[in-house]
Amino acid sequence: MEVLLWLLLCYAKYAAATKMKIVEEPNSFGLNNPFLSQTNKLHPRTEPSPVSGPSHLFRLAGKCFSFVESTYKYEFCPFHNITQHEQTYRWNAYSGILGIWQEWEITNNTFSGMWMREGDTCGAKTRQTKVLLVCGSSNKLDEVSEPSTCVYSMTFKTPLVCHPHSLLVYPTLNEALRRRWDETEQSLYDELITEQGYRKLLGDIFQEAGYLKKFMENESGVKQNQNQSKVFESLEQCSTAHTELSGEIKRLQDILDKHGISYDKNGSVKESVNPVGLNTHTARSGTDHLRGDTGDREGR
Known part of the structure; x- marks a missing residue:
């Protein structure tokens, strides 16, 4: 008995003098780890946009709907985000x-649908999902697909959209925006x-109402509107631009005429008989010695 007490005293002294080492498991140790909330592993890149659209859909805000396909669980939270969780016990299960x-x-x-963008990175771009809204007897998320890499499509069924x-869009706008729409029509x-x-x-x-983002960027990070063709908002603008372009074409045609260069009506330049500024030899051998060409040829 005395020996046992002596051993206990020795152990107590040793434990007090020695700092115990704590081994920490990774925070992603299995999706179903009961001590770790899935949301704690998610790091959103941006804040969600404000709730907008038909007011009767606002009741979906703050709720989430799940759908399991194969080994993945999808969770759709209207007006917030959409997530994917791998249903395995691997230490690094995807979430x-x-x-x-x-x-x-x-x-x-x-x-027709809700765009969820700015998800987790996927190579040089970010993941995004379009959620289609269709009529259903109950609120239910289903039919998940990936039409292109890291661009997902999902269907959300709800009785809230069954009425024709x-x-x-028009009934959801305020009076001022409705008036502008009427004037546009x-x-x-x-x-x-x-x-x-x-x-x-x-x-x-739609942008002023908060339904569309004012600036969208493509996968290269370039604003889409920068490379699009010019849009004419009225026939007067289109007519003015046409007049300006016609004047520019006429000016270029006059320059070609001045130098004796003939052309088709569609603007294609023809081979000239004797353009001004070229000697007779150059005109005869124009196919071998073009204007601005040094005349050097390999093998000469």
Whole structure:
């Protein structure tokens, strides 16, 4: 008995004098680790956009809906984000963000889907998901696919969109924006604006309402509108631009005429008989010795 007490005293002294080493497991030790919340492993790149669109869909905010396919669990939180979780016990099981709520997709002036962008990185771009809204007897997420790399498509069924007018854009706008839409429709009817101009003005209305993002960037990080063709908002603008281009074409044609260079009506330059500034020999052998050519040829 005395020996046992002596051993216990020795151990107590040793433990007090020695700092114990604590081994920490990785924080991603298995998806189903009961001591770790999945959300703690997710790091969003940006904040979600404000809740917008049909007011009857606002009741979905703050809720999440799950769908399991194969070994993955998808979780859709309307107006917040959408995530993917691997359902395995691997120490490094994947858990990531497939997109954060950004804007609506509007087709034929109707809300057709929700765009979740700025998800986790995927090579040189970020993951994004389009969630299509369709009529269903209950709120349910299903039909997950990946049409292109790191771009996902999902279907969310809900009775909130079963009414034929439930996703119309016009009724959700305030009075000022409705008035602008009415004026835009009238201008199109009176042929004061083109179809392109009509779509551009509607896009401006949707942006001001908060349904579309004002600046979108493509996968290369370049704003999409920078490389798009110019859009004319009215027939007057189109006519003015046409007059300016016609004058420029006439000016270039005069320069060609001055130098004796003939051309087709479509603007293609023909071979000249004797252009001004070339001697007779150059004109005869124009195919061998072009203007601005040094005349050097390999083998000469």
